[in-house]
Amino acid sequence: MSEHVADVVERLPDADVFVYHGRIFIPDAYTAGAVGSKFLIELRDNKRIMGTKCPACSRVYVPARSTCTECFEQLDQWVEVSDKGTVLTYSIACQPTVAQPVPAPIVYGIIHLDGADTGLVHMIGEVEFEKLHVGMRVQAVFKEQRTANILDIKYFRPL
Amino acid sequence: MTTEKKPSQEFIKIEYAQPRTYLWSSGRYLGRLYKEAMDNKKLVTNRCPKCKELIWPPSAVCGRCKVEAGEDWVEMSDKGTVIQYTYLVFPLWDPHYGEKWANPYPTATIKLDNGVYMVHHLEEKDPEKLKSVKRVQAVWKEEGQGRGLGDILYFRTIEE
Numbered sequence: 465m466s467e468h469v470a471d472v473v474e475r476l477p478d479a480d481v482f483v484y485h486g487r488i489f490i491p492d493a494y495t496a497g498a499v500g501s502k503f504l505i506e507l508r509d510n511k512r513i514m515g516t517k518c519p520a521c522s523r524v525y526v527p528a529r530s531t532c533t534e535c536f537e538q539l540d541q542w543v544e545v546s547d548k549g550t551v552l553t554y555s556i557a558c559q560p561t562v563a564q565p566v567p568a569p570i571v572y573g574i575i576h577l578d579g580a581d582t583g584l585v586h587m588i589g590e591v592e593f594e595k596l597h598v599g600m601r602v603q604a605v606f607k608e609q610r611t612a613n614i615l616d617i618k619y620f621r622p623l
Numbered sequence: 624m625t626t627e628k629k630p631s632q633e634f635i636k637i638e639y640a641q642p643r644t645y646l647w648s649s650g651r652y653l654g655r656l657y658k659e660a661m662d663n664k665k666l667v668t669n670r671c672p673k674c675k676e677l678i679w680p681p682s683a684v685c686g687r688c689k690v691e692a693g694e695d696w697v698e699m700s701d702k703g704t705v706i707q708y709t710y711l712v713f714p715l716w717d718p719h720y721g722e723k724w725a726n727p728y729p730t731a732t733i734k735l736d737n738g739v740y741m742v743h744h745l746e747e748k749d750p751e752k753l754k755s756v757k758r759v760q761a762v763w764k765e766e767g768q769g770r771g772l773g774d775i776l777y778f779r780t781i782e783e
Contacts, residue, residue, distance in 0.1 A: 473769040481654040501635040
């Protein structure tokens with residue numbers, strides 16, 4: 465947060481033309497809420513991926529949420545799900561942008577964790593692009609320094 | 624009646640930044656001005672071949688005659704006369720980085736000795752003394768940064 469990178473002035477050779485690499489800084493923040501906060505705190509303190517279970521339809525939502533989208537029930541039952549799962553789909557992003565959490569290329573994936581009923585959007589690492597496939601088994605890799613952020617999971621690596 | 628304190632939960636706030644990057648090229652004519660300011664601490668501009676007036680800022684086309692301005696480069700004076708000034712006390716923020724700029728912020732329209740009007744900062748920060756500021760001269764930054772008029776630190780009061 466708030467790394468102030470000064471504008472770079474690039475002087476083109478032999479042309480007396482200056483090119484400015486500008487950067488408009490847009491700081492923003494959001495609060496994760498009661499349920500989201502608990503989900504992130506469990507990631508940070510216990511390296512556990514938690515979901516909430518619907519008492520009516522028994523769906524387990526990961527990441528945890530407070531209301532069931534199907535039955536509109538209040539979800540107050542917390543369950544731990546496995547850190548292993550199956551890749552539902554994936555995409556390789558090679559174009560670098562300033563909003564990405566890590567340098568490109570990034571493999572984004574939707575991961576169906578064992579014990580959950582929803583897909584979790586995250587990154588897949590330590591993988592060769594040719595070996596990526598739908599249905600691949602992956603496991604969460606946690607960071608050493610965790611700050612209650614979804615990126616406390618570094619990525620999912622293939623099993 | 625007893626008042627029970629609910630156990631307080633820790634709430635997580637996630638801060639993030641999505642900076643927008645952009646490129647801006649000075650072009651050849653402004654580039655000449657920026658180069659002279661950076662390398663030689665000089666202000667230059669070009670002259671219209673038709674009306675013989677100085678074009679400011681230097682440009683490929685004369686805005687009055689709509690003719691190609693050409694390469695008749697003139698060095699301008701770095702001395703001038705204060706036409707008007709404003710003494711801004713309100714703190715301003717850099718829109719790019721959210722940092723506060725120093726205030727007060729005396730800014731003046733300066734008529735250079737070549738007849739070109741320019742808006743820039745003044746060194747004099749005393750609001751009473753500002754009223755009597757007439758003649759000023761540009762003070763350049765020690766190291767040119769290639770930022771054109773941004774290479775001028777401010778205009779200093781001179782006695783003549």
